[in-house]
Amino acid sequence: MTIQIRNTIRFILNHRLVELADVSPVQTLLDFLRIDRNLKGTKEGCAEGDCGACTVLIGRLLDGKLKYESVNACIRFVGSLDGCHIVTVDSLAQPAGPLHPVQQAMVDTHASQCGFCTPGFVMSLYGLWMENSKPSIAEIEKALQGNLCRCTGYAAIIRAAEAISTIGDIGKDPLVAERDRIAGELAALQDGRRVEIGSETERFILPGSVDDFAAVLEANPKATIVAGSTDVGLWVTKFMRDISPVIHLTHLEELRRITVDADGVTLGAGVSYAEAYPVIVAHFPELTELWDRIGGQQVRNMGTVGGNIANGSPIGDTPPALIALGAAITLRKGDRRRTVVLEDFFIAYGKQDREPGEFVESVRIPFVSDKARVAVYKVTKRLDEDITAVCGGFNIAFEAGRVSDAIIAFGGMAATPKRAAHVEAVLKGAEWNEETIERAVAAFDQDFTPLTDWRASAEYRQLVAKNLLRRFYLETQSSGGQLRLDRTIAVAV
């Protein structure tokens, strides 16, 4: 097979096609917009994907269908955008023309004060409006989890979000009305070629297919694989690390496939959290709250389950839940594939069972048996858009009032996502009652010696881990009263 190579990247920036041959692998979209293109509407607030001031929309194709998603331009590499449509706040209204309905709603409701976060809010709300023109308060809040405002207290912004559809008609929005034309233009950019830019310390590659990816990675085993760049972006913006050569997974639609069969779900390693969401909600409803609390919407649009696993963080959002569910991953090197049970993948802090040249290709999550009860609890300092202090995944099966099987995994309690083996041992075979729970709770001290850091003290982590088992137990009892915060309390006018 001859690989055809292209040495430029091409994308549509607002209304114009851009083709670039000279791009650094660490060039961020935000700097490109602000410095190279003089598009100053998009702001830098934190340069780590946490404040949303730099939110832009990226339109990309999956199976020929075009979807726009909010992303953080500060941690998105320009190199990853080949074949995409980048929409910035600068393009929403013509210089002397009327404001876009989202913008007008923000003005009408006094939703900007200092105005610095505002373009980011406008773009997040625009992204939401395109998907859902009559969102509920909860949906608005979820869409705004990745946008910080320090002035308004958000009340006026929520009022704006509710008012948009009274000002404009989504059907008349240019990106909606002209979706087919833009999709066609993007499709025309897809030539199936491998893209290679730069050389030596300034190099990045966009493989044309998964097979090509395997070959490129085998040839460049030290390459940095970038899927959503929600982690690698910070290596560059915060630690100024050199990451060349970089391999972007942009073109690998095969890695964005989701397969559901009789026994479980397989997620390609490039499936974003947002793309996985409907399947997770449908088949693993116990993970819904966890999924809703991964980063903000921008991070869920960018980040991938595969990347969350591959980077091996002890406080990654998905591993405790996936370990509890008995998930396994397929690793691939060249043509060789092997399957590893997820918990075995995490060897030590910063060390995973992944050879040079090998990559995570997919994640397999088996369905839960009817005898089992699953729960996932993520505990954080701030409820949304925060990194785990403690996260517990529980999968406990019962037979005749006894525990027939138990898998319990925790994040934030050790140097890796880790199972609570001693706790499980106490539970297995035991009668399901308070006395058993208290014996199991005592076993946490054998399983974990957590650290103290800025997210939580060791003492708090240990206590919460124990309490999460207690909560799991209470939730199996019929008369526990209110056991969780009621996030659905209706917002009155």
Next chain:
Amino acid sequence: MNVMQPIDRIRGGVHENERHESGHKHVSGTAEYIDDIPEPQGTLHGYLGLSQRAHADILSIDFEAVNASEGVIGVLTAADIPGENDISPAHKHDEPIFVTDKVEFHGQPIFAVVATSREAARRAAAKVKIEYRDLPHVTDVLEAAAANYPLVIDPLKLERGDIDAGFAKAKNILEGEMRIGGQDHFYLEGQISFAIPGEDDEVLVYSSTQHPAETQHMVATVLGVPSNAVTVNVRRMGGGFGGKETQANIFAAVAAVAAKKYRCPVKVRPDRDDDMSATGKRHDFHVDYKLGFDDEGHIEAVDAVFSARCGYSADLSGPVTDRALFHADNCYFYPNVRLRSRPLKTNTVSNTAFRGFGGPQGMVGGERMIEDIAYAIGKDPLEIRKLNFYGGEGRNLTPYHQTVEDNIIGRIIEELETSADYAKRREAVIAFNRESNVVKRGIALTPVKFGISFTKTEYNQAGALVHVYTDGSIHLNHGGTEMGQGLYTKVAQVVADEFQVDLDRIKVTATTTGKVPNTSATAASSGSDLNGMAAANAAQQIKERLVKFAAERWNVAEADVAFEPNVVRIGAERLSFNEFIKIAYGARIQLSAAGFYKTPKIHWNRAEGRGRPFFYYAYGASCSEVSVDTLTGEYQVDRTDILHDVGRSLNPALDLGQVEGAFVQGMGWLTTEELWWDAKGRLRTHAPSTYKIPLASDRPRVFNTRLAEWSVNREETIRRSKAVGEPPFMLGISVLEALSMAAASVAEYRIAPRLDAPATPERVLMAIERLRAAARQKG
């Protein structure tokens, strides 16, 4: 001559819900912040090199790799500063731009790299090799006291009555302590300055500063040039909150020094992490108190010491700790009182102004005392509050000997109690808690009284410059800065109202030291009070000339000349404003004026702890209900009701936004915003990934905010309005107290929960555990 048809009123006058003057630009991304200003060719970028030690001697610095780094033009150290290497706003000479031989906190600037791009400067700065010799360091306020660390500035003592007699009389005496955490400003636009060198000694500095006049003065001092050589310009900030009152100065000074040295425009913008490490924050406090009270809960005596983590230098710690004492009484009369401040030095960044300026910490301390009394005698804290409010014969004198003359807290509380249905909901909360084991609820209604005026009396002055052009358009400039609060909008409304022209006739231009000199910081909630008055004064001067002219020209009495909506009426004749202005110009009437204002009545003697530091007080109250998960300490605010006093609002829509925003910011301070230093003295919560300000989903599930529409400032302020920036910040205290109540429920409300701030889920859970253990012991 046309006869104009009179219209009812102008568009955008005072008391109208006018939108923010930059709203349409904010939403379209066209509002220009300093980093958006087009860079002239040859613009260079500076980046600060920060200390990696909390306290250490610098033995050597090796810049070889820095200088060899791509794009580097040069390195600036203390030796490159032509004037003074000091930017202490307290004039204590304790705040060098670049340290020379000793670092006093982790993150302290040592040098700056100047390079062709920001990226190049930043990468080069990281390549420095510095040899340190570590010295013992202290980051915590109590450890600083134990280690006999010095005070950064003279402390304050407020004393009234007879403290010993008060305690001797009191049936109950209670002692306690509380820790109150600091807070990062987290303005969305970080610190930034952009300096453009001029001829001779001149320099123009664009600075994201709340205090252009002081930035000008500091830049001049650092350059060793007179102030007239330096112009500081700021159109808007992307948030300030006090964090750009003095903290902008170093960036302005470094940009200016580099611009003059290399004769190129130089921009300095730190990364968010460096911004949060190298610039000051809200002071953390430790409060040590002793309380005397009778069996009903009347306070007899209060003796409290407020110790603050000031950081390595004085900065504004003197007035900040003073203001803590000024607000420790909140709305309560203390018959016998002694309050002392202890502004302690620590090896941390020098703490600074932040919305409320020490007042919130003082008030939290005062409210904690109320709470303690309530739990000690088993009453609703609101009852104790009401018992102790100022009011009645001999009960109106503050600890600083100012008489409270404008007290409206009674009416505010009464109205809010009713509209929030407090009593019934408190009963419902208690009933819920009886049945619910895991989720517990709490409710609290807390008042706010906040003193308005700078306690540094000389700051209570302002200037404005108004030009009326021959086409009738009006140019307005004043000394206040726009950081989102809507100051430009409000002052423009005042000027529109003075001239009786539509608001769109008025353009507010960027604040600059060249137009209005010697201004005060836009701080202490004073922006509209001071600048609104100064602008009105300028407009009135022009109007007086116009009236005089019209009376003479048309031969009518001055009283027969009136500014009506977009029209000037002279006798029976009506001219359009534009037409009239053209005629006035033709008659050589001066159409420009510099306005001035100084706040009357105020005086303050710090040495004696006596005076009238405040022109008036702003009041408010909030009622919050929370749910707490007692297994994890996680919580949410289920409902908040607010009634807040802004006098007769200049712009109710903008004021409402200030109140809502301040409440959420105050709530964040007391809940999830935690500053955490590691054992090496390094701040580890220095970015939004680790420092958690409230999100949209953290705002109360039900959030009812109202302005007290009946309130009119009894003092002659601009259109009888009241300041709004800071007072509502302290409405957030109701959340902390509601969390306390939820925690207290596990011990049947019989033990004071003593929840420290910020009440992170961890602190809440640990308080619950402590209370459970104590309740078990009590039986």
